[in-house]
Amino acid sequence: MDTRFVKTLAAVALVPLLLVSCAANDDSTALEGGEKVVAEGKLTVCTHLPYEPFQYQEDGQIVGFDVDMVDLVAKELGVEQTIVNTPFETIETGQAMSTGKCDLAAAGMTITEERSRVMDFSDPYFNATQALLVQKGAGYDSLESLSGKTLGVQTGTTGQEYAEENAPADVELKVFEDLALLSGAVKTGSVDAGINDNGVLYDYVEQNPDTEVSIEFDTGEQYGFAVAKDQNDALLDTTNQVLDQAKQDGTYEKLFRKYFPDAELPGFVG
Numbered sequence: 096m097d098t099r100f101v102k103t104l105a106a107v108a109l110v111p112l113l114l115v116s117c118a119a120n121d122d123s124t125a126l127e128g129g130e131k132v133v134a135e136g137k138l139t140v141c142t143h144l145p146y147e148p149f150q151y152q153e154d155g156q157i158v159g160f161d162v163d164m165v166d167l168v169a170k171e172l173g174v175e176q177t178i179v180n181t182p183f184e185t186i187e188t189g190q191a192m193s194t195g196k197c198d199l200a201a202a203g204m205t206i207t208e209e210r211s212r213v214m215d216f217s218d219p220y221f222n223a224t225q226a227l228l229v230q231k232g233a234g235y236d237s238l239e240s241l242s243g244k245t246l247g248v249q250t251g252t253t254g255q256e257y258a259e260e261n262a263p264a265d266v267e268l269k270v271f272e273d274l275a276l277l278s279g280a281v282k283t284g285s286v287d288a289g290i291n292d293n294g295v296l297y298d299y300v301e302q303n304p305d306t307e308v309s310i311e312f313d314t315g316e317q318y319g320f321a322v323a324k325d326q327n328d329a330l331l332d333t334t335n336q337v338l339d340q341a342k343q344d345g346t347y348e349k350l351f352r353k354y355f356p357d358a359e360l361p362g363f364v365g
């Protein structure tokens with residue numbers, strides 16, 4: 096046998112091996128519509144707890160507006176939603192989805208240009224703006240009024256970014272890992288104010304009447320669910336179809352009213 100033939104034979108023999116190893120690297124299974132899921136029979140969803148009323152624990156269950164919305168997607172796919180709690184940084188960097196920790200992120204997450212480079216967002220499902228949480232009557236109603244004071248921010252969030260870009264240099268920013276720690280710090284006075292999304296802060300104030308939302312900053316944000324970048328178009332399409340249907344047929348409105356009885360329904364509904 097000449098050596099060229101032997102080399103060709105060896106190369107051909109390697110092909111099936113390569114195919115097998117590729118398949119073994121990709122642990123996901125595909126559903127009927129081509130949607131890829133990392134665990135069979137499940138829609139594995141990454142979130143960061145607590146972010147009430149979008150995702151929080153109640154009687155040992157994880158509930159909330161995002162949970163209910165994603166349940167609609169899971170139902171359409173004929174699978175169960177299973178929720179994985181993970182730090183917000185792993186979600187907002189796209190890592191949780193790109194490494195196959197979960198199929199979808201649902202975390203009250205704002206659609207931004209920067210994040211869109213590392214994940215694929217669904218159509219918007221919620222409107223939000225940054226807002227300031229203070230102790231009732233504290234009198235801080237702007238970032239300027241916090242000169243020489245402390246402002247709590249939640250790590251990795253658009254609120255942290257807004258504060259870093261807009262607060263006067265002599266406002267001391269204190270970084271918290273989650274919303275509960277941030278709002279608790281405002282309530283107990285360990286920071287003078289906290290910045291976060293209006294929806295969650297109004298919910299907090301409702302339950303903690305010794306605090307108030309003193310101003311909204313009109314950042315014009317919209318939340319999206321997200322999948323791994325360029326890897327799961329089928330799941331993204333199905334999610335968008337389910338969202339669209341819910342916005343049209345009254346399901347969105349019903350769920351919105353369940354968690355936000357007094358808020359104005361977003362313009363994209365109906």
Ligand code: GLN
Nearest residue numbers: 146202203204205252253
């Ligand atoms: N909407 C904000 C963001 O996307 C906060 C989200 C959150 O803390 N879960 O950065």
